[in-house]
Amino acid sequence: MGEKIYGLLGRKLGHSWSVPIHQALGCEGYRLIELEPEELGGFLRREDIGGLNVTIPYKREVMAFCDVIDEGAEAIGSVNTIVRREGKLYGYNTDIDGFLYMLRRARISLMGKKVVVLGSGGASLTAQAAAKREGAREVVVVSRTGPDNYENLDHHAGADVLINTTPVGMWPNLEGQPVDLERFPRAEAVVDIIYNPNRTNLILQAEGIDKRDRLLAGEGLRPEEREFHGGHPIRCTGGLPMLVHQAKRAEELFFGQPIPDYQTELILSRLWQDRTNIVLVGMPGCGKTTVGRELAKLTGKPLVDLDEEIVRRAGKPIPDIFREEGENAFRDLESRVLAETCAKDGQVIATGGGAVLRPENQTAMRRTGRVYWLRRDLNVLPKEGRPLSQKGSLEEMYQMRKPLYEAAADFRVDNNQTAAEAAQQIWSELCANIGNQWP
Structure with a gap:
């Protein structure tokens, strides 16, 4: 018999993080297995199955194909882990x-x-x-x-x-x-x-x-x-701690070897570092793009400058968008670009100064990222090329936006320092709070 199959069985698995988790636990061949309901029985009869995790919508359906169901899984009424041993399928529930x-x-x-x-x-x-x-x-x-x-x-x-x-x-x-x-x-x-x-x-x-x-x-x-x-x-x-720990328990069942619990925390740390967006907010000219470049070098994450992306999409500079189409049109485009950008993970995102003005933007940032508010003395903020900064008092703008920055941010960073120092402070804070974004 050739190589055994290990993987996650489900119907739509584009969202899954299971492959890197199981590979980190030592199962290099772990893969995603998407099946329609009518394909389930035929697949589960394969003799080369080694071990499977099961997700939506098959946790109950696979029980009919198991030869032996663990007492705990039987009591729960669902199976999320299957192991083939000596020609029989054994069903377990590691979700609990x-x-x-x-x-x-x-x-x-x-x-x-x-x-x-x-x-x-x-x-x-x-x-x-x-x-x-x-x-x-x-x-x-x-x-x-x-x-x-x-x-x-x-x-x-x-x-x-x-x-x-x-x-x-x-x-x-x-x-x-x-x-x-x-x-x-x-x-x-x-x-x-x-x-x-x-x-x-x-x-x-x-x-x-x-x-x-x-x-x-x-x-x-x-x-x-x-x-x-x-x-x-x-x-x-x-649910990330649940996902990682149940995977650890499943791997123990796959290969019959205990894995220490600290592996759960190590993998959580790695996922949190790799997958979490670092989102920078703050007043126009406070250094978000400059600090973002330093963060990209420090972390290896790609930098997305939201204003640059807006200019690329619009085919014109931001002052021209304001002059020709008005602020509302600019904010609509900003919201669309921000939502699309934040739907991806593992990036450094430098936002525009007014990105916090709309609640839906704050939500998009925080769903997939940890948000850092860069604060810098107002008297050193540049105004050139910034329509709203030129329009009125920066102090008035700051007082209006301050509660919005506070609401959006997970952490405040004093950017009256070098960009490299600010970037290091942000990265250190994120690493120190791995997995603790919800105290």
């Missing part, structure tokens, strides 16, 4: 290992909590099993057509923990969001098993509520300024 690792890493407890699980597919079964194992007080499954559905969410407004197991918000359809978190005012934790993008709209909303409530609670203010309005912190996590 990854799910529990993700919860503990984010310091999210389900003990005694009311847990609302969005979705009723194979991933939902894993989340339900994990919630019960962790001692949840109540587990509610919300589906499109079941007794608990998206039309009667108010019945569960008292949920403590919300878990999204649906693909809503997953690449390439990044704009989606399964529910509005304002409908769950008591939620203290949000879990989204989606890992691409880094931060779904659901996670971004949880972050925004958390930031708002911390401010209302007076965090970071002087004692005399504090006024508590009932806000509470929201812990949240995306």
Whole structure:
């Protein structure tokens, strides 16, 4: 018999990061295997299968083809890992290992909590099993057509923990969001098993509520300024830790060899460094492109200068766009270019000074990137070739945009230093906060 097959089995896998994860774990031949439902049976009968991971929509369907199903997978009702041994297919569920690792890493407890699980597919079964194992007080499954559905969410407004197991918000359809978190005012934790993008709209909303409530609670203010309005912190996590840890467990089953848990963190670090966009925002002329060039040299990531891309698309300089078509036309083009650029990963992106003006732009930046606000003394900012900088007072512009930069940014950088120093500070901060973008 020739080389055995190892890979991820699913229907549409363009979003998957599984290949680099399994290759990092030592499975060099791991590949993506896209099949239509009618092809599933024929493929699973192949004698050269070594080990498979299984994803949407086949986690339940493959159980019919397994000769032996692990007791844990049987109890959950779904299989995400298949191993062929001595002519038989053995089915396992390593998703629950990854799910529990993700919860503990984010310091999210389900003990005694009311847990609302969005979705009723194979991933939902894993989340339900994990919630019960962790001692949840109540587990509610919300589906499109079941007794608990998206039309009667108010019945569960008292949920403590919300878990999204649906693909809503997953690449390439990044704009989606399964529910509005304002409908769950008591939620203290949000879990989204989606890992691409880094931060779904659901996670971004949880972050925004958390930031708002911390401010209302007076965090970071002087004692005399504090006024508590009932806000509470929201812990949240995306699905990348789950993905990596379940892959580690699957590799152990594939080859019968234990892999230390620290490998999960090493791979998470590598993915976070390689895949996360570094997005630079700040006033016109604050040095975003210059710092971006230094970051590109330091990290090996390609630099995308948003203004240069806009000029290329428009076929004319930015001052001409403003003069001939007006600011609104420029902002529309800027938003389109920004959304397309940020949908890709592993880049350094230098934005225009006004890219933060539209909320949808801030969302696009933060979904796939870590955002750095470059701050520089206003009296050294150049105005030439910058229509809005020439139009009025830079101080007025700064005061208007300051809260928008604050809202968009994960970290502030003083750029009254050399570009190389600023770039090193940004890279060091990103590496130090690997995987902790959702505290």
